[in-house]
Amino acid sequence: MAAIYSLYIINKSGGLIFYKDCGSAGRMDTNDSLRLASLWHSMHAISQQLSPVAGCSGIELLEADTFDLHCFQSLTGTKIFVVSEPGTMYMEALLKHIYELYTDYVLKNPFYEMEMPIRCELFDINLSQAIQKERVALLGR
Amino acid sequence: MIGVGKIKQYTNVLDKPLSKGKQEVSLSAFAFLFSELVQYNQTQVDNIAELERRLEDAGYAVGARVLELLCHREKGNRRETRLLGILSFVHSTVWKVLFGKALEIGFGGTLVKKVLMEVSDRFQDMKDGLLPDAWDLGEPTMVDLWSCLVLRSAVQGSRIESLAALQQMNLFPLEQIKPNCSPVADSLEKGTEHEDEYMISEKELLVNRFISILKDMGTFNCGAFVAGIVRGVLDSAGFPAVVTAHFVPVEGQLRPRTTILIKFAEEVDTASFMSDMSLGLNALLHLNLHAKGTTERSKIRMMFTQVSCSLSLVSMFELVPSDLVSISSETNASLFIYRNASDVAYILVCVDDIVNTGNHNSYDIEHISQSAYHVVGCLIKDVGQLHDFLGVGVN
Numbered sequence: 163m164a165a166i167y168s169l170y171i172i173n174k175s176g177g178l179i180f181y182k183d184c185g186s187a188g189r190m191d192t193n194d195s196l197r198l199a200s201l202w203h204s205m206h207a208i209s210q211q212l213s214p215v216a217g218c219s220g221i222e223l224l225e226a227d228t229f230d231l232h233c234f235q236s237l238t239g240t241k242i243f244v245v246s247e248p249g250t251m252y253m254e255a256l257l258k259h260i261y262e263l264y265t266d267y268v269l270k271n272p273f274y275e276m277e278m279p280i281r282c283e284l285f286d287i288n289l290s291q292a293i294q295k296e297r298v299a300l301l302g303r
Numbered sequence: 304m305i306g307v308g309k310i311k312q313y314t315n316v317l318d319k320p321l322s323k324g325k326q327e328v329s330l331s332a333f334a335f336l337f338s339e340l341v342q343y344n345q346t347q348v349d350n351i352a353e354l355e356r357r358l359e360d361a362g363y364a365v366g367a368r369v370l371e372l373l374c375h376r377e378k379g380n381r382r383e384t385r386l387l388g389i390l391s392f393v394h395s396t397v398w399k400v401l402f403g404k405a406l407e408i409g410f411g412g413t414l415v416k417k418v419l420m421e422v423s424d425r426f427q428d429m430k431d432g433l434l435p436d437a438w439d440l441g442e443p444t445m446v447d448l449w450s451c452l453v454l455r456s457a458v459q460g461s462r463i464e465s466l467a468a469l470q471q472m473n474l475f476p477l478e479q480i481k482p483n484c485s486p487v488a489d490s491l492e493k494g495t496e497h498e499d500e501y502m503i504s505e506k507e508l509l510v511n512r513f514i515s516i517l518k519d520m521g522t523f524n525c526g527a528f529v530a531g532i533v534r535g536v537l538d539s540a541g542f543p544a545v546v547t548a549h550f551v552p553v554e555g556q557l558r559p560r561t562t563i564l565i566k567f568a569e570e571v572d573t574a575s576f577m578s579d580m581s582l583g584l585n586a587l588l589h590l591n592l593h594a595k596g597t598t599e600r601s602k603i604r605m606m607f608t609q610v611s612c613s614l615s616l617v618s619m620f621e622l623v624p625s626d627l628v629s630i631s632s633e634t635n636a637s638l639f640i641y642r643n644a645s646d647v648a649y650i651l652v653c654v655d656d657i658v659n660t661g662n663h664n665s666y667d668i669e670h671i672s673q674s675a676y677h678v679v680g681c682l683i684k685d686v687g688q689l690h691d692f693l694g695v696g697v698n
Binding site for chain 2: 266267269270271272273281282283284285287
């Protein structure tokens, strides 16, 4: 029972740089995930304009019948969003933690080119550990 | 009040005192700086080997300066002339100052740990000029004791516990590890049976903490920078060496360990290792003299005797440990057997007695006693033909 279905990281221009799916449900092929990422990027930008008050920073949570989508945008415009089961808690904290892992193992890696797809072994390892810990903690609560 | 708390201004930067410096540096800041160093060098080269060489050269510059600074700050301007001294300096002081942690020296057995603590306590006493005249071999240091214990473990090489202790030490002379003792030692031994090679091993180098090597870069290791630092330190101290960094896969662990391999140049005297052993024995002997209680004394004496005789045999006959078969038991006896095509010699060591028998004249007791004197600084008296031993009559 996976509380988290999938994880996406998109760069500041809307291109998908990292995609990970954590369960059988919601699995997508490459093209679909790319389309979804750019679609989300546009919707996120539009929502900032739609807001009736000034200073809106975009969509943070999208709730649907069968899933929740939590989104975190960093100061640099990199967006990390996760598709999860409805009602999953503590996703914001997880997103922030994943952002920390991103700054550590991706940005400090000299062989990573900015805005390119992420191919860092250490990032993958630590990400799996974080999600695993999250899963265990959720079952425990 | 005017003038209170005002910092003295120095006109010339060379007049400023060398401060202790900041003890802590932001890891992230260092990681970004190092990442940029690697990226910059990547733009200047055509291939991976060239990149590795450039990183090493960058580290070399650091190493040379680090040696000067640490000799002034930490060691009180004392220059290392012994191989083990400089290696120990590298793997404890340099590592502690640069990377914030000393590589641990592990020891097998609580007795040995106790001995080590005792030595560090007694060291003060010895430093106060209480050395007897007979021990004209210099001041014993922690390095001496440690090196002495390394040799003991190595000579008793068939015992797995000693090897585990050696592995924990993170620094061991390669040729003295027996090949069939452990998979880690195996992978390190391949192609490196030279006695001038030493290794420092660490779970993960600090510079590699955030770096993931791409698959198509092969065996490239950013630890080449650290290897360069070590080479800089050794070279500037007068021990020219070739230093490289390697990943060593460990079974059961996802990430490989990193090993810094140090291969000394021919002009470096690696045979001085033996004289370091003798200093270690000296330390042990001092310890023996100061030990309280009979059980402690006898344990220390046992260790001392075993090592001293192993040592005298090794240095005298130029035997490598694989030629020595040591059957150690829980009592104080150690039996050494030397065998080659035509000769055989049996040497039995028991606390402070040595019994020697064999079919070759040159392995006689005089030879042993001479070298033992040279090595351990104590006289072994030849009492002639053996008549009884441990209460058993002998014909």
